[in-house]
Structures are given as C-alpha cells and as structure tokens.
Amino acid sequence: MTQERTGVATLKGNPITLVGPELKKGDKAPDFQLNKSLVDVASLKDYAGKVKLVSVVPSIDTGVCDAQTRRFNEEAASLGDGVVVLTVSADLPFAQSRWCGAAGVDKIVMLSDYKDNHFGKAYGVLIQELKLDMRAIFVIDANDTIQYVEVLGEMTEHPDYEKALTAVRALA
Template identity: 70%
Template sequence: MAQERTGEATFKGNPITLVGPKLQPGDQAPDFTVNLNLLEETTLKDYAGKIKLISVVPSLDTGVCDAQTRRFNEEAAQLGQDVVILTVSADLPFAQARWCGAAGVDRVVTLSDYKTRSFGEAYGVLIKEFALDMRSIFVLDRDDRITYVEYLSEMTEPPNFEAAIEAVRKLL
C-alpha cells in the first residue's frame, strides 16, 4: 500500500491526504505511465534527453489550473527545443484536448493520469479524497534527476512560476 501523507496540504483550508512519497531535489525521478489520448500511453522515458518541467494541476477546467497551464505555454516559446513542458492532470484526454483547443494552448504536452493514477502515486501528489493530482511543479534534468520541486500547500493557490522557470534556465 502506498504511503499516505497528512498535514501537508489543504483544499480551501480543509485538510487533504496525499498518496505517495514526497520527492526532493536530487532524487531520481520515478517513471510513470499516463495517457496522451484515450488509446496511446506515454512514460517518462519517452522524453529522454530533454529538460522537463512537469506542471501538475487538479483539473484544466478550473481558474487557477487554466492560468497555470496558459502561463507555462507562453514560457515554452522562450525555452527552446531542449525543454518539454508536460502538464499532468486527472482530466480525461478528451477534456484536455477540448480545453487546449479552446485555450489555444499548443506548446505544452497534456498528459492524463485518469486511468491508473500512476503519476500521482509515484510523485506523491494523488489526493486520496478526490482522486485528483495536487498542484505541484517538478523540474527534471536531461538524466531525469529532480532539480526543483514545489508541492503547493493549498490546492487553490498558484505555483511560483518565476522559480520554476529559473530552475529550467539553470539547466540550459
């Protein structure tokens, strides 16, 4: 059974339980299996050799998640071809595709953790009470070593965009 962590995060001030380990800078990033679309799965290995910014959101259909994903989509243009920005949520792949089309988001890769919650458990962001992934940011170097982590303590708060982008730039 996966580790459960309490007292680290809230949703609108109410405590929530996170499932999985609390990763730290210096840790080797765990592998995961998520969906690109309904039929096609992808893993961390599929982005080998790239610097990865993994932006985790509970659902693209909420205001903070929408703003977070749009912001990283804008930043992607300035980061170049050596960087991939992955947005992970438990939204169905259909919903992710619809949202990206409506929002004009075309530079981030949306990945769905809906089927197995593999990402959520491996990265310690699965919210037990909601079966959603907690807002967080992970920056991985080309060798999949974690160089930056931000676990948000309140689900409705935005991440520190500047710190995350700076962590990516340090790897370029």
C-alpha cells in the same frame, strides 16, 4: 504499502491526504504511465535527454489550473528545444484536448493521469479523497534527476512560476 501523508496540504483550508512519497531535489524521477489519448501512453523515457518542466494541475477546467497551464504554454517557446513542458491532470484526454483547442494552447504536452493515478502515486501528489493530483511543479534534468519541486500546501494557490522557470533555464 502505499505511503499516505497528512497535514501537508489543504483544499480551501480543509485537510487532504496525499498518497505517495515526498520527492525532493536530487531524487531520481520515477517513471510514469500517462495517457496522451485513450489508447496512446507516454512515459518518462519518451522525453529522454530533455529537461522536463512538469506542471501538475487538479483539473484543467478550474481558474488557477487554466492560468497555470496558459502561463507555462506562453513560456514554453522561449525555453528552447532542449526543454519539454508537460501538464499533468486527472482530466480525460478528451477534456484536455478540448480545453487546449479553446484556449489556443499548443506549445505544451497534455498528459492524463485518469486511468489509475499512476503518476500521482509515483510523485506523491495523488489526493486520496478526490482522486485528483495536487497542484505541483517538478523540474527534471536531462538525466532524469529532479532538480526542483514545489508541491503546493493549498490547492487553490498559484505555484511560484518564476522559481520554476529559473530552475528550468539553469538546466537548458
């Protein structure tokens, strides 16, 4: 049975339901199936041996999501070859690709959770009412253990960029 969590997140002050487990530091990172394109799929093992900064955004075409993705793209080059920055949203891969081209974003990997919300359910960030993923940051070490988690309480707020980047740099 899928776990539903209420009272932990809002959208503009209105309660929303998150589906999946509440992951914490020290938990093994769940595997995932995300689309790089309509046919190409990525999983956690594709990034084995690297530190993974996973930036989760509801939709790339909104202001905060745009800013969050641009910020991590700017930081990605300074994090080194042992780090990969993944941005996950439920947007179609076409929309992600179009946005990246228009924004000049080229240092991160865009992955789509549109097909079956596999990532959202596994990481506990699927918004039941919207079928989008809640804004969140996961930092996963080279051994696939979660070292940092921030799931925003309010969808429209920014994550704590500095705390996430500090967690990544401590592992890199």
